Amino acid sequence: MRRDVFQAIADPTRRAIIALIALQAMTPNALAENFNTTRQAVSKHLRILTECELVKQEQQGREIYYSLEIEKMKEIDSWLAQYRKIWETRFNQLDQVLLTLKK
Amino acid sequence: MRRDVFQAIADPTRRAIIALIALQAMTPNALAENFNTTRQAVSKHLRILTECELVKQEQQGREIYYSLEIEKMKEIDSWLAQYRKIWETRFNQLDQVLLTLKK
DNA sequence: AATTTGCGAAACCGAATAGTTGCGTATATA
DNA sequence: TATATACGCAACTATTCGGTTTCGCAAATT
Numbered sequence: 571m572r573r574d575v576f577q578a579i580a581d582p583t584r585r586a587i588i589a590l591i592a593l594q595a596m597t598p599n600a601l602a603e604n605f606n607t608t609r610q611a612v613s614k615h616l617r618i619l620t621e622c623e624l625v626k627q628e629q630q631g632r633e634i635y636y637s638l639e640i641e642k643m644k645e646i647d648s649w650l651a652q653y654r655k656i657w658e659t660r661f662n663q664l665d666q667v668l669l670t671l672k673k
Numbered sequence: 674m675r676r677d678v679f680q681a682i683a684d685p686t687r688r689a690i691i692a693l694i695a696l697q698a699m700t701p702n703a704l705a706e707n708f709n710t711t712r713q714a715v716s717k718h719l720r721i722l723t724e725c726e727l728v729k730q731e732q733q734g735r736e737i738y739y740s741l742e743i744e745k746m747k748e749i750d751s752w753l754a755q756y757r758k759i760w761e762t763r764f765n766q767l768d769q770v771l772l773t774l775k776k
Numbered sequence: 777a778a779t780t781t782g783c784g785a786a787a788c789c790g791a792a793t794a795g796t797t798g799c800g801t802a803t804a805t806a
Numbered sequence: 807t808a809t810a811t812a813c814g815c816a817a818c819t820a821t822t823c824g825g826t827t828t829c830g831c832a833a834a835t836t
Contacts (some may be wrong), residue, residue, distance in 0.1 A: 576685075580682075585679070592755075597812075598813070598814085599811095608795095609812085610796070610813095610814090611796080613813075613814065629811090630804040631802095632804065633811095638756075640763065641760070643753070643757075647757065650753065656743055657743045657744070701783070701784090710824095710825080711825075712783080712822070713826070714825055714826080717824075717825080718824085734834075735833040735834065736783085737782095737783065
């Protein structure tokens with residue numbers, strides 16, 4: 571099973587889960603109440619997110635709190651960095667053009 | 674068919690295509706030669722990338738050159754921005770702790 | 777004009793995926 | 807101790823996905 575961060579964030583429900591647990595740790599039941607889905611479905615998404623280390627869990631009694639592993643999000647950021655470089659270069663080039671026109 | 678950027682970049686072959694055409698426009702055949710796959714397979718990926726506007730095409734005779742629509746990549750960047758804010762805040766907090774310890 | 781080349785599109789197939797249902801287990805509550 | 811709650815896991819189903827094969831069309835080459 572090839573699980574990577576990009577595959578994990580491909581699903582909109584998972585992105586919604588990420589958005590919620592980024593703010594505070596939550597249980598599967600609490601998460602399911604926020605969507606039109608069952609606890610089991612959320613549970614499966616959490617398993618995928620856990621497998622690619624985007625999420626960490628903490629047991630408290632019979633409840634399991636899930637929270638975002640923010641470090642892993644940087645992996646997407648570093649992939650994006652190469653393209654950010656491109657659009658920043660283009661922006662600077664445009665900037666140059668505008669400056670030249672102004673003169 | 675729900676095509677969005679996140680679903681598009683989920684596939685490793687598509688990320689490789691993006692990396693190549695970010696540097697220069699390429700034809701499906703030229704792209705296929707860079708991978709262990711057929712032109713048709715590449716063609717399907719290009720269709721998906723085109724549908725979500727990550728890629729633009731330019732016909733030249735019977736050849737079609739595909740290149741990256743860098744603007745669309747910013748969509749991923751702006752989604753990531755909310756999380757970047759989180760890790761930067763945490764970094765600053767850690768920075769504060771280190772400063773306090775130093776004194 | 778006949779052939780080759782570059783391409784998209786459709787039909788098809790096996791694998792993966794999202795979701796449901798049902799189960800077993802552990803913790804909490806009565 | 808009996809019951810309710812929170813959860814993960816496995817089995818099952820419908821759908822989607824990545825890839826191949828085949829086809830037809832248009833542009834280039836002979």
